Every structure is written in structure tokens, then in C-alpha cells.
Amino acid sequence: MTMDERKQKILESIVLDYVETAEPVGSRAMVKKHGLKISAATVRNEMADLEDMGYLEQPHTSAGRIPSQKGFRYFVDCMMESQELSEQEIDLLYQMAKNNVKDWDEVISGIAQFLSQITHYTSFIIMPAVHTSQFRFLQLVPLEKGRAVILLVTDTGLIMHRKIEIPESITPEELATIAEVLNRTFSAKKMGEITRSDLQTIRNDLNKRKKVMEVTLEAIDSLLESSSGERVVVSGLINLLKEPEFRDLDKLKRIIALLEEDVVLRSIVPNEVSDQVDILIGNENPLQDMKDLSMVFTGYKSFGELGKIGLIGPVRMEYWKATGTIEAVRSIVQEIIQKYY
């Protein structure tokens, strides 16, 4: 049995119908709706073939057919064309993204919201950790007496700051000296390689300006630690509730629990992501609880690290819309990073 053009056409019609209605598609209704030139009986025969081949399945004997996950996979791989965003949507995205360039966190959550609003699916963005970037530069800026700010810059351009307390007697010049000593010591070390034992060594070596050193090292320590955290943003959970496949409260509960846990979401998305848009359908997901969900996602580069942007929806998903949207968002995110960070 082979996949000829007519079978393809029928499979496509079923996928489109099912994505739209979430109901099994019957032969009769389908012929009518798509104005096919063949009779319902013929369609029934072809459907039986497609079922044998594994592309369709029947919820029960007397129902219509629905695409199997294999059927969706075939559709996605061989027949689907990614649908680009409309100009209006792109305009909206641009406007929104560039109006908020201020705070990276807000850009990201804005984009996540945009994604879920446009597609009506749940969106997620995983912002990468930065622990493998290289230390480049450190500056100590005096504030009022007894206070200073430590400013830490990595070679990927990430800037962090933190307030510290210092003895009141320290002069700005002394601060500068300390900063210089630290800069020479750390210079060109991988952030990830600056361990606490390094910090300990340095603590012991330098007795002069012990207090400032102490506080500064403490701050660096904590900044390094903090930089190792990935951030996860999820938006549009509500869209899941709308899908009829998640009427079952238990199923829904498990899924929302999954998506509320940053850790879980991080582990679900494959570590190696290209800048292609990838699709995971149902069971292709690593987690059993996600067998009714599909993911459409891609990677982006940020401060030399890999971030991930994606959509989560039912298997019965408008993949063509999802891939198009993700693609557009990826390139805009990339552009903003390039330009502003």
C-alpha cells in the first residue's frame, strides 16, 4: 500500500478538519465540506487504508477518523507550509519589542505574551545561564560614605552590579587600586572556573584592605552564583484551558503542574537546539504526561549562550501558524539582542 496523491489529499483534509473542530472526521461530512469529486464510500476505503498504514485512528468503531501522531508527523514533514505572520502582526511585534528595550526581563515577558496572544497557545522562553562567559572587567564605584557599587562585566557584554558596604575610611583611590588588583587576578578566567577556593586563596594572599576585599569577594561570589540561573517565563496558560482535549481536570492539573515548574520545563526542551524551528509531537516528548501536547520551539543566542523560545499546545495544533510565529519572533529577538545588548 502506498501513499498516493489522493490519500495525501484526504489525510490533509482530515488533519485540517480535526485541527479546527477537535471532532473525529466522518467520510460523508468530509466529502461535503471539501467538495471532493469522489464519493463517501471511496473515501471510506482510502481511510481504511490510511488507518492500516498508521496515519489515522478511530476513537471507537462507529466514530469518524482522527489523525494519529504519525499522521500529524507526516503532515508536518511532507505537506505543511509554514504560514508567515501578517504585516500587522510583525508591526505589532516590532513596536512592542522596541518600546521596551529598557529591561531585558520585560522584553522577554512581553514577547512571551505576544506569542501566546497571537497563536492562542502557551508560550515559554528559557533565558540561558551565563556561567561560562569570561570575566572581563570589574569596577568599584563609591557611593555615599561607607557604600560602594561593584560593577562586573563579562566578555559577552553582560553587566551586573551590586551594592556593598565598605569601611568609611577607604578613599576612592584605594577602591580603584583594589579593583585593579582583582582585575589582574581574574583577567581572562572563565567565570565558571572562578571557584570559591580561588576566592579563598585570594582572601588569604592579600591582607591589606582586608575588609573591602572581603566584601567585594563576597559580592563577586554571589554574583557568580546568581549568574548560573536560567530564567523561565511561561505565558498564556489559559489557552490550554480552552482546548477541548483538556476538559479532563486531572490531565489538566498534571500539565499545569508541569509547566509551573521551571525545572521541569527546562528538562523537557532538548538541550541541543538549532536555529531551525523544531517540532515535537505528542509521544515524541520525553515526558509521559506530555503525550497529549506538542511543542514547537527554536533556539536563540544570547550573551554567547543558548536560549529557547517555544509554543506548547495540543497535538491537534495549527503547526503552520506556530512555526511561522516562532520563526518571526526568533529573528526579532536575535535582532534586539544584537542591537541593544
Added chain:
Amino acid sequence: MTMDERKQKILESIVLDYVETAEPVGSRAMVKKHGLKISAATVRNEMADLEDMGYLEQPHTSAGRIPSQKGFRYFVDCMMESQELSEQEIDLLYQMAKNNVKDWDEVISGIAQFLSQITHYTSFIIMPAVHTSQFRFLQLVPLEKGRAVILLVTDTGLIMHRKIEIPESITPEELATIAEVLNRTFSAKKMGEITRSDLQTIRNDLNKRKKVMEVTLEAIDSLLESSSGERVVVSGLINLLKEPEFRDLDKLKRIIALLEEDVVLRSIVPNEVSDQVDILIGNENPLQDMKDLSMVFTGYKSFGELGKIGLIGPVRMEYWKATGTIEAVRSIVQEIIQKYY
């Protein structure tokens, strides 16, 4: 008809039972469970009285009684004692909060998670905007050629930074001069009062170092703008799904839509919040869609502004636990702000 001690005791028993089971409480079952010294018939009479007084209601004629919202209000006001966190819980909170002092955003989301995990309700934290704090200090730190960081400090101690591009020919000394000029100009102005027209004026006045000025003012402009945004964090939405009163998907959808929209949540919580723990029960909420929800919340001071921390759950809520937890969290948040920011 007056509220005597026996009626109180009965009301209390009903509230406790109902909070636990979510089922209407019958006279017979109640007498048995609480080992009351009176008969079911007597309890029935008292219940009828309490219903007349508005503290109880009956879902239908042949069901038990449930506390009305007025009943809950009476319970909360007159009979309830706030239940303090256990030592373990406080330890956990301390440990968690202080391990993450690095990034304020992460502290906050950690605390939100703690809140929802401990109480099994949905928690929210509204971080205040900072646009009315006073400008105190500005510093320009040179990075590599052609780049600098602008460091902005407000008198409430808020520190912000931002990378800018500058002409390569600018020396560190010139940068310092520019910073000084700007510091003198802005000194002691309310951040909120530094309007764009101010910025425009200054732009025109100073022609020297036009380019740096330009870029710096741009950065300040954008930092000021960015500082006006409240941030909202919601955690533990999943806990809502667990409550039997939200089995109804439509109701649930509306509620989750509410809580996913930052704007809505911001508008729900009263603007004037004391450092007392406040409780809004069901209809006392401003929004119709929240008539089945209660909120327990309090305010905290951050950089001179008012933030809000709260819990959202069903009307049938363990208010005693909620108030205790919120109170504990409030004081820890306050402490961390005092100490580290």
C-alpha cells in the same frame, strides 16, 4: 435573636468542617464529629437561627448548611486566631530568602513560590514602581573603547545600569566631567519630575560633548521610563485547580484569565494597603468574577514605595493559616530589603 456562645461554637464548627471538606455540614454528622454535648435537633434549631441571622446558608432544602460570606466574615473578625508558621517553615523561608539575595527578581519569585507551596493557595507579589524616588547620583564608567556604563542611583538606594555607546575619542576624565554636570543638574529632583522636556532643555544647552550627552540622556530617559513599571508575580495557579469549587471549567477560565493579566491583578488589590494583613472575602472583592475568591494580603515598603504580597484562594479558605504565613513573609521581605537593598 442574639449571637450567644453556643451559636458561636456551632458556627465555628461549621466553618472548620466546611473548610476541610467543602461539603455542606449536617446537624447529625456535626454533633458526632465534634463531640458536642447537645443533640442534633437542638443544633438544627440553632442552625435555623444562624441562617435567619445570615451567617449560614443552604445550597438546597435537603442539604446541610454552609457558612455564608457574612459567616466567614464573622468568623474571621471575631473568632479566628492567626496561626503562626512552624519553626521549620520559618527556617526554610529564611534559608531560601537569604541564599538568593543576589537578584531581587529571584528573591521575589522564590518567596511567591514559597507562599503558594506552604499554603496551597495562589500567591501574588506586586513590586512597586519607583518613579517618585529622588535622583541622587550618576556615574559613567568607561568600558572598552567606545563603550561605557551609566550607573544611576536614587536616594532610595535603587541602582540601575545600562550600557551606552560613546565616541572613541572621549577620555575617562571627560566622562567624569559630563557625569558631574549631569549630577549638578538633576540633583535633588524628583525622578518623576525629570520630564522629557527637561532632557530636551539640557540637550540644547550643552553643545560640548554633544554625542556623549545625547547618548547618556537617552539612557537616563529610558531608565526613568523603565522604572515606572510595576512588576507582578503570580505563583501556584495550579492550587486553584485543586479546589472543588473550581471544577466548573468556565468559572476557572475566567479566574485564570484574571490572574494571568498583570493589569487586572494590580487593579484588584486596593491601592491603599497598610502593613496589617487584610482580608477580602468573596463579594467584598471589586470584581464580579472574583465573587468565589478570597484574598489575604498586606503591604510592604520597598525603595520608599508600596508593594503588595497576598494569597488568593476559595472563600472556603484556611484564613488562619493564610494570615500567619503572609505576616511571616511580610516581615522577612521587609528585613531583606532593609539589609540588602
Added chain:
DNA sequence: GTTAGCACTCTCTTCTGTTGAGTGCTAACT
């Protein structure tokens, strides 16, 4: 290879009867 006809299957909805928890009322009791 395609189509019409028809018996058959299975879910979904509606209806009906039954069960059981709980009430309100009355009359007796302390």
C-alpha cells in the same frame, strides 16, 4: 476502480426510579 445501499455498532442524551442524607415540625420530656 468506484459507488449506492443497508445492517450494524457505539456514543451521547434523556428519562425514570431509587437511594440516602438532611431538614422542619410536632409532641413529649426535663
Added chain:
DNA sequence: AGTTAGCACTCAACAGAAGAGAGTGCTAAC
């Protein structure tokens, strides 16, 4: 006068039965 036992009544929830409707698979004709 307040408290209690007894009893008829109410109403939601559950289970089973019947009917409707959509869809299939198969057979025979085109």
C-alpha cells in the same frame, strides 16, 4: 422554656434503560 426523639418530606446524586444519530464495513451493482 429549653431540649430531645420521632417521623414525614425534600431534593441531589446515581444507575439503568431507551432512543436517536452519526458513522462504519461489507456486498453487490455500475
